[in-house]
Each structure stands twice: as C-alpha cells, then as structure tokens.
Amino acid sequence: MGLAYPRKVDLAHTPTPLQYLERASSKWGCGHRLWVKRDDLTGSTLSGNKVRKLEFIAAHAIDNGYDTLITCGGLQSNHCRATAFVGAQLELAVHLLLRGEEPPERDGNLLLGHLAGATVNCYPTGQYVSEIGDLFRHWQAHYAERGRKALAIPTGGSDGVGVWGYIAACEELAADFHTAAIEQAHIVTATGSGGTQAGLTLGTALHQLPATVWGVNVCDDEQYFLHKVASDTADWKARYPDVPSVTVQPRVLDGYVGQGYGIAGADVFALIAQLSRLEGLVLDPVYTGKAFAGMVAEIAAGRFEGCRDIVFVHTGGIFGLFPQRAGFNC
Numbered sequence: 246m247g248l249a250y251p252r253k254v255d256l257a258h259t260p261t262p263l264q265y266l267e268r269a270s271s272k273w274g275c276g277h278r279l280w281v282k283r284d285d286l287t288g289s290t291l292s293g294n295k296v297r298k299l300e301f302i303a304a305h306a307i308d309n310g311y312d313t314l315i316t317c318g319g320l321q322s323n324h325c326r327a328t329a330f331v332g333a334q335l336e337l338a339v340h341l342l343l344r345g346e347e348p349p350e351r352d353g354n355l356l357l358g359h360l361a362g363a364t365v366n367c368y369p370t371g372q373y374v375s376e377i378g379d380l381f382r383h384w385q386a387h388y389a390e391r392g393r394k395a396l397a398i399p400t401g402g403s404d405g406v407g408v409w410g411y412i413a414a415c416e417e418l419a420a421d422f423h424t425a426a427i428e429q430a431h432i433v434t435a436t437g438s439g440g441t442q443a444g445l446t447l448g449t450a451l452h453q454l455p456a457t458v459w460g461v462n463v464c465d466d467e468q469y470f471l472h473k474v475a476s477d478t479a480d481w482k483a484r485y486p487d488v489p490s491v492t493v494q495p496r497v498l499d500g501y502v503g504q505g506y507g508i509a510g511a512d513v514f515a516l517i518a519q520l521s522r523l524e525g526l527v528l529d530p531v532y533t534g535k536a537f538a539g540m541v542a543e544i545a546a547g548r549f550e551g552c553r554d555i556v557f558v559h560t561g562g563i564f565g566l567f568p569q570r571a572g573f574n575c
C-alpha cells in the first residue's frame with residue numbers, strides 16, 4: 246500500500262536481519278520454525294525497538310522547532326537511554342524523568358543516560374505515578390520561561406507519531422518473509438507501553454503482511470494493552486487524517502508478567518542463559534526474556550498450531566541485564 250510516511254531522521258541501522266534459530270526450533274519449536282527479527286541490532290548504545298520510533302519522533306521535534314526532549318520511564322528505561330543518545334546525536338537537549346530513587350551506583354541504562362549528557366531527575370514511585378503529568382507540564386514551563394521549546398514524549402515513545410516506526414518495519418518484514426519463503430507467520434513481541442505492538446498490528450494490516458501479531462505483556466494486563474493499542478491507533482489516525490482506514494485487532498498473550506514489571510523469575514533467568522549458549526542470542530530479564538518465555542509456553546500449549554513459522558521480534562534491552570546480574574548463576 247502506498248503510504249505517505251512523515252519525515253524521519255535516519256538513526257537506526259536497518260534493515261535488521263531475520264535470523265533462523267535452528268537449535269531453538271529443535272528444542273522449543275514443537276515442529277514450528279522459530280525466527281528472530283534482530284532489532285537488538287538497530288545500533289549499539291542507540292539500539293533496540295525504541296530507535297525505530299525515535300526516528301519519526303526526532304524528525305517531528307526538529308520540524309516543529311523543539312530544542313529539548315523530555316521523556317519518562319523506569320530507572321532502567323531503554324527508551325530513556327535511547328532518547329538521551331538521540332539528543333546527543335542531533336544536538337537536542339534531553340531531560341529524563343525517572344521512576345524510583347536514584348541508586349547509590351549508576352548502572353546499565355541509567356549510567357548510559359548520564360554519559361550521553363541527559364539531565365536526569367528521579368522521583369519516588371508514588372510521586373511519579375500520581376504526578377507525572379504535572380511533572381511534564383512543570384518542566385515544559387521551565388524551559389518555555391527560558392525561551393526554549395520542549396517536546397513531551399510519552400512513556401516508551403508510544404503515541405501516534407512513534408507507531409510509524411513499526412509500521413515501517415512491517416515493510417522490512419514483508420521483504421524478509423519473501424527471502425525466507427515464509428508464507429504465513431505469527432509475530433511475537435514484548436509489549437510494555439504498547440507502541441511496538443500497535444505499530445506491528447497496524448503495519449501488518451496496512452502492508453497486508455500474512456501475519457498475526459501477539460504482544461506478550463511485561464506489565465499490566467490484557468485489557469490494558471487492548472485499550473493502549475486502540476488509543477495509540479486513534480492518536481495516529483487523528484494526527485494523520487489522510488492515512489488509509491484500517492481495522493486492527495490487537496492480541497495479547499497475558500500471564501507472563503510474573504511478580505511484576507522488571508521482576509523476573511528463576512525460569513526466565515535460566516531461559517536467558519540457555520538461549521545465550523544455544524544460539525548466542527542474549528535476551529533481557531525485563532522485556533525480551535519474559536516475552537520469549539511466554540512464546541515458548543504458548544507453543545507448548547498449541548497456540549500456534551497450523552502455522553509453520555513464528556517470528557520473535559528481539560526488541561533489544563541488553564543494558565537492563567547488567568543491573569540484574571545477581572539473577573544469574575554464572
């Protein structure tokens with residue numbers, strides 16, 4: 246479909262490879278072929294799924310005269326780290342509003358965000374949850390008083406602008422499917438703020454990709470993500486009224502959050518270690534590890550029966566692994 250994409254800034258190293266996991270297919274595939282879309286390879290410090298969204302968000306910021314990006318997330322937010330590096334690359338100031346007390350030692354994404362020169366404020370969880378809207382407004386006003394213009398980017402860059410990233414990625418996947426002779430597939434991704442899932446779900450419909458998209462939620466629940474994907478889609482339609490009309494049906498694989506966001510069970514840590522050794526592929530305990538565990542469990546339960554190919558989107562997140570080193574027995 247000839248889609249009129251808004252401008253983007255080229256930041257991601259794309260197309261990323263679609264890699265066949267031969268040994269993982271034998272071990273967990275139950276007859277399916279398991280593939281991984283290597284979006285962990287969109288870059289180095291500026292890597293993972295967020296970069297695809299930020300390419301469009303950064304262009305939107307520059308084209309509308311913003312000189313500062315304000316965004317928010319957990320202390321180990323991959324999105325915040327990626328935004329910090331986008332700012333450093335494009336000479337935009339970045340201000341991160343993080344959930345949680347500043348730890349005595351900076352590690353993983355938090356360390357990298359500081360290295361990239363972002364201004365960082367940490368807020369206790371209760372205050373963050375109840376006041377995040379006010380905090381955005383406070384800091385936007387702060388910059389406005391100084392003659393600056395700050396763009397508020399929501400959690401995970403998940404809004405009607407950010408979803409373009411994975412709408413575009415579906416064009417890449419269409420080419421991947423052709424090369425790999427994939428006629429029909431299930432696509433599985435971790436879902437945390439919903440934008441990747443929304444983009445993939447919209448993109449498969451817009452590009453008529455023969456695939457069903459599933460989000461494995463790493464926080465909240467099925468209802469939350471059904472609503473979030475629908476609201477990101479509505480925001481996209483409102484911002485770009487000329488886009489073709491498509492109906493999307495989000496699908497969520499709920500039941501793999503475990504004890505909560507960012508808390509992985511021993512089974513997830515064990516799976517990460519197994520896959521690292523089996524295929525040389527490293528997942529993280531917050532997003533991709535839980536999503537991969539969910540996919541393996543759903544395969545075993547027969548969820549994808551009748552369809553040979555399953556594509557796991559590796560959305561990155563490796564820096565979030567280091568602050569959780571205590572979970573590994575190695």
Ligand SMILES: Cc1ncc(COP(=O)(O)O)c(C=O)c1O
Pocket residue numbers: 293294322323324400401403435436437438439440441442532533560561562563
């Ligand atoms: C590594 C990683 N994977 C997956 C996700 C989920 O993507 P989304 O926020 O678009 O739902 C995130 C961020 O939330 C992430 O950092």
